Amino acid sequence: MKTMSRELLHNAYERSERYLAEVDNQRVFPSNSDLMAMNRFEEPFPEKGHDPNDILKQLDEVGSPATVASTGSRYFGFVVGGSLPVTVGANWMATAWDQVASSAVTSPVADKIEKVTSGWLLEVLDLPRESVVGYVTGATMATFTALAAARHKILKKKGWNVEEDGLFGAPEIKVIVSDEVHVTVLKALSMLGLGKSRVIEVPTDANGALDIRKVPVLDDSTIVCTQAGNVNSGAFDPIGEICNRAQAANAWVHVDGAFGLWARSASSKAYLAEGIEKADSWTADGHKWLNTPYDGGIVICRDEDALYGAMSVSAAYLKEKSGASQSYIPEFSKRARGIDVWAALKFLGRDGLDDLITSRCDLAQHFAKGLEAMGLNVLNHVVLNQIVVSWDSAEKTGALIKAVQEDGTCWFGPTVWKGHNAFRLSVSSWKITQRDIDLSLKAIENAMKEIQTQK
Structure with a gap:
């Protein structure tokens, strides 16, 4: 068994190494024939087990060509980082x-590394050092966790124990978001019972x-959900100003x-995020700009008691404690x-x-200038790594x-920006x-010429 x-x-x-070595040369999105080949996975549940090497062979020969090359160098579709080697x-x-990374009892090494990593994150992001950090699947669960802490603290101030008594008859919480x-964020609010359609939407600028004028x-019953990096434009809300108002209230x-x-x-x-340290909670993804493998989300909360109050449980065999x-x-x-983040x-x-x-960010600027030079419309002010484009x-x-x-040279997808299809x-x-970037610009230019010829 050891030899096997x-x-x-x-x-x-060997198969993984070959995939990573060749990923930049494959189509960014699979061809139709590669997609059709996945039908080979449709087979009856086996009566007897298969050779494990044959299983890996099938994954590689059928699965690898049908992957999206998001870990390659010309994938621009979503905010997806590659994985640093x-x-x-x-x-x-x-x-x-194969550690259960939930405590020092289940994994001393994972517990130690995650605690060290948490300190590093607070330092490099220059966030309050008393904050606590949790590692979840992605921004959805990170936001859910942070907003659960907010819900806990607000309702506790009102004399309501939401973890014990739920939301039936609870004091109302007001949630403010941008349009x-x-x-x-809306999904997290819905899972928390705060309702994604009950939010107060504030208009945004161009x-x-x-x-800020419309807030x-x-x-003290309000949660304000702000954005550091609009998923389309990369824009930052005036978070410092919002925090000043929030602290007063x-x-x-x-x-x-x-x-x-x-x-x-x-x-x-860093100037884009000035004042962000005044907030109460933050979410980030490792699998986006830090370029760690999926999945890897991060929740950071200034108030340890609020996060602990929202997330902790009591069971005799767990012996759970803060930290x-x-x-x-x-x-x-x-x-x-x-460990990936570390x-x-x-x-x-x-x-x-x-x-x-x-x-x-510099490459995004180069991309945007090249697109404009071809006669395309860049619809946003490119402040970060995001570009919104229309014809x-x-x-x-x-x-x-x-x-x-x-x-297949590169890949990006549609969006709607301020009423424009883009x-x-x-x-x-x-x-x-x-x-x-230049290869992608050339592919876009060739596509434009072909479309114009068809017209």
Whole structure:
């Protein structure tokens, strides 16, 4: 069995290594024939088990061609980072360890590494050092966790124990968002019983930042959900000003910083997030701009008691105490996600992280200028790594998206921005170079010429 295990892992390594070596040369989105080949997975449940090496072979030969090359260098569809090689290696090691990373009892090493990583994150993001950090699946669960802490604290002040008594008859909580609020925030609100249609929406400016003049009066029953990095435009809400108002009213401010929070680590972009440290909770993703493997979300909360009060449970066999990972997140059975984040931060260091963020923003500027030079319309002020683009009409914009996707050189998808049909480009992966941008620009230009010829 040991020999088989070693042979199997070596087989998996060779296939994985080959995939990563070739991913930049494959179509960014699978071809129709590659998609059709997945029908080979449709087979009756086996009566007898199969050889494990044959299983890996099928995954590689059928599965690998049908993957989206989001870990490659010309994927611009969503805010998806590639995986730094060191984080892939650390992820493999953590998978081999197979730790239940919820406490020092279930995994001393995961507990230690995640605690160290939490301190590093607070330092590099320059957030209040008394804050506590939890590692979850992504921004949806991070937002859910942070807003659960907000709900707990607000209702506790009113004499209501929401964890014990639920929301039936509870004092009302007022939730304020912008009209550009991300769907994950609304999903988190719905899961918390706060309602995604009961929010108060505040208008945004031309670049998608919340209009501070339109924010209603705040009080101690209010949660304000702000955005650090609009998912379309990259814009930042005036979070510092909102926090000043909130502190005066004893309201809670949450920051959806899934990718934009990392701007705090870049000397040339930190100004965008000025005052963000005054908020009460923050979310970020490792699998976006930090370029760690999926999945890896981060929740940060200034008030340890509020997060502990919302997330902790009592059971004789758990012996839970404040400070354990399970005290700050919904999950007990969790993989050691913090190890991926630790590996990325240790590999990059402060200077490397600054360069990673800054260089992606510079490439986005290069991309935007190239698109404008071809006669396309860049609809946003490119302040970060996000670009919103349209052509002359909704019809031509849609045709261009379809043609580029079919070409396979690069990939991006549609969006709607301030009433305009458009497409969005996100420059997130560590692998993207200027050559990748130029190849993508050429593919877009060729598609435009072909569409114009057809007309």
